Amino acid sequence: MTLTLTEETPPEGFERLVRAEDADSGLRALICIHSTALGPAAGGCRMWDYPDWDAARRDVQRLAEGMTYKNAMADLGLGGGKSVILGDARRDKNPALFRAFGQAVQALEGRYYTAEDVGISPADMAQVAAETPYAVGLEGGQYGSGDPSPFTAEGVFQCMRVGAKHVFGSDDLTGRRVLVQGLGHVGMSLAEKLHAAGATLIVTDINKESTDRAARDLDATVIAPDQVFATQMDIFAPCAMGAVLNDDTVPLLSAKLVCGAANNQLAHPGIAGLLRDRGIRYLPDYVVNAGGIISVAGEIHKAGPGYRRGRLSGIAERIGAMLTRAEAENRTTTEIASDMVKDILATAKRSVA
Template sequence: MFEKIKVEGHEQLVFWLDKLANLRAIIAIHDTTLGPAIGGVRLLRYDSEEDAICDALLLSKAMTYKASAVGVNFGGGQAVIMKPDVPIESDALWWSFGRFVNSLGGRFIASEDVGTSVEDIEKALRETKFVVGLSHALGGGGDPGPVSAHGVYSGLKACVQKALGDTSLSGIKVAIQGLGHVGYALARELKVAGCRVYACDIDSRKSQVAGENLGLEIVDPQKIFDVDAEVFSPCALGGVINEDFIERMNFKIIAGSANNQLADDRLGKVLQDRGIIYAPDFIIGAGGLINVYNEIEGYDQARALSQAGKIYDKIKQILEFSEQTGVPTLEAAMIIARQRLDRVRKVRGLI
């Protein structure tokens, strides 16, 4: 395990066990060059402890590069909670988790993620101040979905301009996988722009509500990959872009908010060779990070939306760098992120 952490450049991997609260939690801190690590808290039923550890390590590393690339002064971290098989006593679990976060003395700042909510994070406030993503009532930004979605919308627009030579999205067909907070808000914004939107969710209730409210064309989750559309927007869990998917689909652009979309980083080269534009997930999905970052300075949604809109410029820069150097867009984004990290390390005398 130490060797794995060393290879990926992580600083800390911390475990917390509270038998009374039925809490088994892990926090991974990847890099704090730019500031304290920030990351989501996932509450999922993992098949094994190894799977939970890998999730924390991957997501914390992605957060480091996400923060660096979009100019946010945070490091990368991630918390995962292994969902127990027994019913959860919510208050006890989140109070214990708050103590876990507080034990790190501010090195990690927690926010909501898959399986958790604003209400969950606010319960941890009893034990720690190192949480963000709070409700408006407590001075936070509330649901980050609209800001996250606007970042994806802006990055998607840059991809469409590159692929089709037009900044207008009117008439563009987009297939959205996942209709959670981000997917729903993205679908709404795309419909306003005149797009034809196909969508799915494993939760049929979400699909029905979104279809009726937004006028979406709902498809079976297993058939979303076969939709005749220019853009595929994965907004659920990661790992969906694999070799089978690439062989099966006919999309020109992949641009969505899901983390770690590529089952293997080398698939970025496969997509490039096929002429498919891939918007690196840790860049195009940075709107949520931008949203909680704004809480630190006093939340203003208009400012957060404006900053998320600049993801258009960042994706455009990455696409141009990729074309100039011949490297896949994922690698181009990593290079740009590392450049900022290295500059800060030199200023701080770390290298």
């Protein structure tokens, strides 16, 4: 193994950015720590076929900052960090690659905990864990939490019901037209919950096997990926990649509520105002999709199942309070959420000082 670690200069406001490379296994990765004000940084590892280092760098920085906000809002005693591996998850995986990545995580000496994200399975994370105790989301063991996807989906589902009550006057999703964009582990789990709740399910994904399964098992209507914003819906659940809500798509969106698992759904901060101006309630992604990191945090803190259940219900409670406050103050939910996180971080920094 020929692992090399290179300290890069992080952006202002970030704590650390490390590039990890191993020629023998093909590992090319970045680990970004945004903040440890509330505790060690925690955030999953994503494997994606980025076109170059710059694209991967932009993504890992955006994701790491989002984890600071997510972990702060979920009251987990953890800071924000993220990692990305450059490569095609369907083609480039091998055990040595994940062992090398595990060594890179270990070199940070507990300042960062990693777990599964897009393209990474519990089996992959087990290889990482062979090299470091700072890999979580593992199967088995007293505190092993396994795949965090079902917990993420459950948190999104609970928040969607709270949002529906604010928008439609009832949290009953029976007959509500819900479009789930992206049927990965989280999106499919969410679709299953929506089907069980009686929603009229509309789905899209580039993977035909997934859409065929949703049509067969969940009575879902399948649409092409480029037809999302031409489709009539009550609720939009983005569960694929980020920046799907932008200056071009928001004017076309028919939904009255946006609640999904994808990270960084807004192309830029001003999109929140555009959604509000159109009468569309947006539930901030880093609040509603915190179920996965809550599950992982239970493993980090060696807590029992009550820890996860309590904090999952806390997500929905925060969303309800956020919606009420946004309406009373005539502000966007993202502004309210951002203020809440800034207060949490400021309090933590004062207590250290």
